[in-house]
Amino acid sequence: MLFLFNDVVFDLGDLKSTLQSEQLPLSPAQIESLTAAQLNTLVREAVFANPDIANSRPDQVQYLMALISVVAPGANALLALCAADADSPAAVGLRYANVSITTLASLWRDQQEGHLTANQINDQVWLAA
Template sequence: MLFLFNETVFDLGDVDSVLQDGTIPLPPSQFETLTTGHLTLLLREALYVDPMMATNKPERTRHLAALIAFRAPGANALLGVRPGNARGPDDVGLRFANVPMVILTYLWKRQKDGELNPAVINEEVWNRVTENLHSAY
């Protein structure tokens, strides 16, 4: 499974395997009881601390992407933005989307070729799927 987290496309493979590898700091019993509200708070806190976490902490980000895919199976893309004047995690904006696999595959190839940038992502995803966006802001 491919998942777009801000500026990076992650190949999650089998989501359950990613979540069960022991890296994520939650016991498996909490995966089922984690609400979307708690997940949103977790994402906002992580992006508030490090808005570039997809680049700076790819393994942690990969696990968060797997957790999103598990708890919100319709989502395969996240745009998380911390404004420059953010005073706390509540100021971080989140958008989720369900992006067609053909677009994610195209972005994955562009990433592998070193040609993926925010302009390409905005053009291919966020500008095209506005009718499918679900804002958690």
């Protein structure tokens, strides 16, 4: 399963295996009872602590994306931005999208070839949504 987080496309592989990793250990019961608001709080806290988390902590981001896939199964893209003057996680803006698999596959290919740009992502995902 492909998932776009900010400017990086990830292949999540098997969600169950990802959720059983030790990146953000939650029990199956905790995952099942996780609300969208709680998940948004987790994402905001992670991005506030590390705005470049997609590049510096891809393992942690994959876990968060797997949680999103369970809690909000229609979403396969997330734009999570922290303003430079943000003073709390609540200031992190979140925008979810459902992007076609063909678009994600094209972005994935371009990323693998080293040609993926933020402008391309904006044009194909965020301006199109």
